[in-house]
Amino acid sequence: MNLSFTREEEAFREEVRDFLARNLTEDLSAYARRMTSVYATKPIALKWQQILVKQGWAAPSWPVEYGGTSWTPAQRYIFDVEMARAGAPPLSPMGIGMCGPALIGHGSKAQKDHYLPRILSGEDFWCQGYSEPHAGSDLAALTMSAIDQGDHFLCNGSKIWTTHAHEANKMFCLVRTDASGKPQQGITFLLIEMNQPGVRVDPILMLSGEHIQNAVFFTDVRVPKENVIGRINDGWTVAKYLLEFERGGSSYGPRLLARLRAIRITAAEEGALDAAFAAKLSRAEAEILALEAAELQQMSELARGGTPGLKASMMKIRGTELSQHLTELALELAGVYAAPFQPHHTSPGGPVPGFEGLNTAQAGPDSAVTSTAKYLNDRAGSIYAGSNEIQRGILAKGQLGL
Numbered sequence: 200m201n202l203s204f205t206r207e208e209e210a211f212r213e214e215v216r217d218f219l220a221r222n223l224t225e226d227l228s229a230y231a232r233r234m235t236s237v238y239a240t241k242p243i244a245l246k247w248q249q250i251l252v253k254q255g256w257a258a259p260s261w262p263v264e265y266g267g268t269s270w271t272p273a274q275r276y277i278f279d280v281e282m283a284r285a286g287a288p289p290l291s292p293m294g295i296g297m298c299g300p301a302l303i304g305h306g307s308k309a310q311k312d313h314y315l316p317r318i319l320s321g322e323d324f325w326c327q328g329y330s331e332p333h334a335g336s337d338l339a340a341l342t343m344s345a346i347d348q349g350d351h352f353l354c355n356g357s358k359i360w361t362t363h364a365h366e367a368n369k370m371f372c373l374v375r376t377d378a379s380g381k382p383q384q385g386i387t388f389l390l391i392e393m394n395q396p397g398v399r400v401d402p403i404l405m406l407s408g409e410h411i412q413n414a415v416f417f418t419d420v421r422v423p424k425e426n427v428i429g430r431i432n433d434g435w436t437v438a439k440y441l442l443e444f445e446r447g448g449s450s451y452g453p454r455l456l457a458r459l460r461a462i463r464i465t466a467a468e469e470g471a472l473d474a475a476f477a478a479k480l481s482r483a484e485a486e487i488l489a490l491e492a493a494e495l496q497q498m499s500e501l502a503r504g505g506t507p508g509l510k511a512s513m514m515k516i517r518g519t520e521l522s523q524h525l526t527e528l529a530l531e532l533a534g535v536y537a538a539p540f541q542p543h544h545t546s547p548g549g550p551v552p553g554f555e556g557l558n559t560a561q562a563g564p565d566s567a568v569t570s571t572a573k574y575l576n577d578r579a580g581s582i583y584a585g586s587n588e589i590q591r592g593i594l595a596k597g598q599l600g601l
């Protein structure tokens with residue numbers, strides 16, 4: 200295992216830094232500094248995506264022929280580190296990070312040629328329709344039906360917690376095409392056009408008031424058969440493939456370290472870096488560095504041809520736990536200024552009904568205004584992408600043989 204970077208990798212780091220210095224505009228940085236959720240709004244995410252697309256860096260893990268890079272795992276890690284250090288906003292995860300890999304891994308050439316460029320251009324904005332009211336952790340229990348009508352399916356049912364469904368024009372989803380066998384059999388991976396009769400999107404507001412998630416209802420929605428990714432009744436294979444990307448596709452360490460650094464600087468500026476708080480920050484830093492060491496180790500293994508495998512579950516648990524811990528430290532630092540609810544002074548991940556156009560003055564320092572919303576939003580980190588209890592179950596079974 201070699202965890203140090205080569206001279207070429209350090210030169211690549213300089214190239215990324217130079218690019219960020221020239222292209223990360225002040226409005227994008229300012230937006231990112233005040234983000235309250237893990238999601239940037241569609242206009243911000245697409246603006247930054249277009250800048251990265253122009254450079255050829257928007258989809259590092261895609262094949263070069265479709266606009267990806269041929270970066271090594273080390274280069275991808277360095278890229279993540281520098282993006283986090285510079286405070287760049289995140290891209291929407293559903294298109295480039297999830298639907299793209301599903302198409303690349305299981306789509307036909309015609310599907311790749313059609314959809315991949317549209318993901319990069321932003322023409323298609325995707326949402327993920329997996330969860331249903333009675334199928335979350337137990338995803339194979341899903342019941343949204345797709346009845347074979349010859350050249351198309353007729354879809355009925357509902358999806359829940361669907362991030363960005365109100366902004367997306369496309370959904371990749373799992374539907375039940377056969378209910379006769381085991382639950383994992385008879386599931387099909389389907390692409391659905393959102394702007395058509397029979398699709399209804401109702402908002403679900405987060406605790407912070409933001410509209411990012413939705414409930415989506417389908418009534419007699421026609422979906423052409425050419426929209427199936429992979430084979431009919433074999434969608435579980437595509438779904439499992441995709442989940443590895445969702446859990447193990449990005450590194451937590453760089454962004455966590457950048458956030459910890461920001462908390463420490465603010466505490467010092469505000470005279471709040473007493474021995475007790477400094478010790479809490481140091482403990483958190485040690486834990487993040489341990490996670491980063493594990494991520495670097497994994498990167499080294501990937502470079503030698505390994506797969507994320509069980510480690511993706513470990514990273515997901517530690518990454519989200521440490522992220523939640525940082526929101527607690529930020530809340531402690533904010534003190535009384537954590538109390539006022541003032542989303543109009545933050546960059547929420549979606550509209551906060553009732554607060555549009557409000558112009559009351561900001562209460563408290565800049566560092567405090569996002570603290571409560573971030574704390575509330577981050578509780579979801581240990582639930583989505585497979586809850587942390589489920590990840591522990593995977594580790595217990597796969598690693599400990601329990």
Ligand SMILES: Cc1cc2nc3c(=O)[nH]c(=O)nc-3n(C[C@H](O)[C@H](O)[C@H](O)COP(=O)(O)OP(=O)(O)OC[C@H]3O[C@@H](n4cnc5c(N)ncnc54)[C@H](O)[C@@H]3O)c2cc1C
Pocket residue numbers: 326327328329330332333334335336337359360361362363412579582583584585586587588589592
């Ligand atoms: C902010 C947010 C965004 C989301 N975005 C999307 C999206 O875009 N698309 C999408 O399809 N879904 C999305 N989800 C849904 C998410 O994937 C599910 O919430 C998650 O899989 C958990 O399912 P559930 O909510 O039905 O909870 P349940 O599965 O009902 O779980 C309830 C509790 O029981 C625990 N539990 C369940 N089974 C076990 C077990 N076998 N062992 C131990 N503990 C167990 C869980 O850990 C949890 O604590 C999102 C969720 C959130 C919170």
